[in-house]
Amino acid sequence: ETGVTQSPTHLIKTRGQQVTLRCSSQSGHNTVSWYQQALGQGPQFIFQYYREEENGRGNFPPRFSGLQFPNYSSELNVNALELDDSALYLCASSLAPGGEAFFGQGTRLTVV
Amino acid sequence: GIQVEQSPPDLILQEGANSTLRCNFSDSVNNLQWFHQNPWGQLINLFYIPSGTKQNGRLSATTVATERYSLLYISSSQTTDSGVYFCAVNPLAGAGSYQLTFGKGTKLSVIP
Numbered sequence: 452e453t454g455v456t457q458s459p460t461h462l463i464k465t466r467g468q469q470v471t472l473r474c475s476s477q478s479g480h481n482t483v484s485w486y487q488q489a490l491g492q493g494p495q496f497i498f499q500y501y502r503e504e505e506n507g508r509g510n511f512p513p514r515f516s517g518l519q520f521p522n523y524s525s526e527l528n529v530n531a532l533e534l535d536d537s538a539l540y541l542c543a544s545s546l547a548p549g550g551e552a553f554f555g556q557g558t559r560l561t562v563v
Numbered sequence: 564g565i566q567v568e569q570s571p572p573d574l575i576l577q578e579g580a581n582s583t584l585r586c587n588f589s590d591s592v593n594n595l596q597w598f599h600q601n602p603w604g605q606l607i608n609l610f611y612i613p614s615g616t617k618q619n620g621r622l623s624a625t626t627v628a629t630e631r632y633s634l635l636y637i638s639s640s641q642t643t644d645s646g647v648y649f650c651a652v653n654p655l656a657g658a659g660s661y662q663l664t665f666g667k668g669t670k671l672s673v674i675p
Binding site: 492 | 598
């Protein structure tokens with residue numbers, strides 16, 4: 452059984468650019484959630500996708516957007532990058548919304 | 564939304580010592596998970612424990628849902644137990660029931 456995988460593992464971008472992060476869910480999981488973790492903090496919920504539809508969103512601006520594909524993999528897109536977007540981005544998959552979540556290894560984004 | 568408080572924020576142990584980490588939450592939950600975040604940032608699942616007691620080797624956890632707290636016990640600690648331990652919950656109902664809300668974590672350092 453393949454776990455949750457994320458790519459890339461590290462990324463450096465310039466302020467104002469756009470970035471796309473990718474996540475492959477665990478086999479059989481139809482729900483993917485994205486979290487942002489700033490240094491020294493707990494992860495903060497960005498949004499969740501369930502069967503290709505957005506199923507909930509945290510307090511993040513519209514320049515954070517996402518997508519889920521028919522195979523349940525997912526993308527997180529961030530436009531107009533700001534310095535404060537520098538963080539570890541974590542993807543989690545679960546069998547259903549609210550179910551036990553399993554996390555990928557994360558993508559560390561640095562905005563300069 | 565639901566509030567999650569973890570204590571203590573920092574803990575230093577001698578190798579071989581035992582410890583108890585606490586997680587308090589402000590509302591009823593349908594999911595509670597304990598994670599260990601390794602130095603590379605990955606969140607490792609320890610327990611899925613909305614209620615009751617579970618054990619896995621040197622680790623065990625107890626959640627008393629009616630009193631809104633959970634405890635994580637680490638016995639005979641090893642240096643590899645070092646890292647940050649997070650408690651995360653899904654509220655039982657209402658807005659946000661699909662998202663995990665994390666505490667700020669307990670940073671554990673086990674010294675030889």
